[in-house]
């Protein structure tokens with residue numbers, strides 16, 4: 001019954017849109033649209049460049065994926081927009097993809113259709129610029145916002161077991177979101193209105209950014225006082241309400257981007273956002289602190305041979321977007337001998353060039369300065385060869401919260417930052 005009721009078109013088949021399309025296809029008639037010809041061609045051949053889904057899984061939807069230059073979508077009555085919302089180099093929000101996706105949908109919109117936006121935006125965007133474009137043909141439609149919460153690479157918090165926030169400007173829209181997302185998610189939460197849901201999504205990520213900035217500064221202070229911050233965090237964790245944050249470099253496409261959307265909005269409206277701005281800029285600059293720390297230490301080592309492990313912006317993913325570890329690598333290689341342990345194919349596919357890799361397990365024991373940035377399944381398997389004792393004393397800077405080294409290995413000299 002419900003299957004026949006909703007014909008869904010997912011617009012933007014990236015990290016968010018593709019898993020969404022796959023889940024929806026278990027219950028509804030779904031098609032997927034993307035503006036990137038290469039992405040569409042790859043998906044038609046059941047290949048996911050983000051290496052999240054197997055060929056077998058994609059075979060189910062590969063015939064339902066189209067480029068956005070065709071009118072295949074005319075039969076749809078629900079459109080879900082999952083396109084990127086990045087920032088320009090000056091950190092100003094870049095709405096181009098979102099507005100062009102809205103324009104595409106507006107051309108196909110029919111009376112009583114439903115448009116759900118999942119892309120992260122600042123409060124007022126959905127009912128402001130998005131609605132204006134979607135309204136071009138003056139058609140009655142339900143406008144909804146349902147922010148995405150998945151954590152790419154996280155097998156625990158997937159679409160099917162998270163609470164999905166939904167919101168709409170009409171009762172009918174809210175009911176439609178409820179019916180659709182209840183099929184594919186553990187639970188839905190009806191936000192009071194669209195603006196509340198927009199702000200909640202951004203604030204979730206700001207909370208992380210602010211807490212990481214605080215933890216980063218804590219680690220610097222502890223280090224200057226000659227205290228191990230790892231030990232400090234372990235001690236803090238015994239309190240019932242201690243927060244589970246680790247120092248580290250904040251990159252990627254959510255935590256390091258979303259705060260800028262609210263900051264920009266506040267600037268325009270003359271609202272104070274100084275705490276958010278300060279923490280964002282502290283995290284943005286933290287790579288320089290880490291770099292300076294490494295340089296200071298390396299100068300004391302004879303013939304340093306540096307190995308950087310993992311360039312993904314965080315643990316557990318193969319995703320190099322806005323990775324601070326790539327920035328760190330570029331800085332270090334100007335001065336030192338540095339090689340990287342990382343999967344070659346995904347790096348190439350992401351268009352990242354000029355990275356000198358060393359994935360040869362026979363060589364890995366020869367490095368004396370190890371910086372573990374981020375790890376995933378592939379790197380976990382190889383990492384053990386690094387600590388095979390060809391060079392006995394090794395310095396280890398562990399920037400990954402998932403990598404656990406052998407504390408009994410007396411050849412490892414741990415660096416705190």
Ligand SMILES: NC(=O)c1ccc[n+]([C@@H]2O[C@H](COP(=O)([O-])OP(=O)(O)OC[C@H]3O[C@@H](n4cnc5c(N)ncnc54)[C@H](O)[C@@H]3O)[C@@H](O)[C@H]2O)c1
Nearest residue numbers: 012013014015016034035036083085097101119120148152
């Ligand atoms: N990746 C995550 O873990 C995550 C988590 C929560 C929220 N989000 C948010 O979800 C949104 C999507 O993020 P993503 O990581 O999936 O992005 P992505 O870059 O992986 O994918 C977006 C896809 O949209 C396509 N696209 C761009 N413009 C288009 C257009 N006009 N029409 C059709 N297709 C278009 C691109 O070609 C790309 O394939 C962003 O707003 C992001 O902030 C992402």
